[in-house]
Amino acid sequence: RKEVEQDPGPFNVPEGATVAFNCTYSNSASQSFFWYRQDCRKEPKLLMSVYSSGNEDGRFTAQLNRASQYISLLIRDSKLSDSATYLCVVNSNYQLIWGAGTKLIIKP
């Protein structure tokens, strides 16, 4: 089992739809969690840190379920500019473990 697993993609979604990404992690002692976004041929950029209470930033909502060891990212009212690869990152014992990423394609 991989330490951090994400939904295999790509997700092809019409503009305006709601998209949900899931990520599971194997180390129950993991301490912090992040969603990064990576555009084609660019560096990863932090989208959101994920807090225990859940957090929201505009159209984006991140949630953490420690009991089930998964984190999620919800994108509402998706835009063409949301097309990118979304990477889940988990800090386990100060090691940053990356998921394989899920590619999102928003279609007009």
Next chain:
Amino acid sequence: DTEVTQTPKHLVMGMTNKKSLKCEQHMGHRAMYWYKQKAKKPPELMFVYSYEKLSINESVPSRFSPECPNSSLLNLHLHALQPEDSALYLCASLLTDSSYNEQFFGPGTRLTVL
């Protein structure tokens, strides 16, 4: 200043060349990282420097040689590379290697080895 800079942006080199990649940050971060990223894959950790000392080497071949001259600079010296080393090389920094904060990434150097 919340930026990590990397130079050059693009590099093409032959298998006998020697070149260096450079990374700089002025956020006071004490952990700096080199990653290699191939197409459609997540970043793959190569090296970690903590307080200017090499703390992690992920079994990287010796043709890659990292150097941390001071707390703001990180170099990656390249020598006798192979075509399969062609990739995007990313530098990142973190407050310390024992913090829970997010990493900041530079824009990367796209390396092509002929």
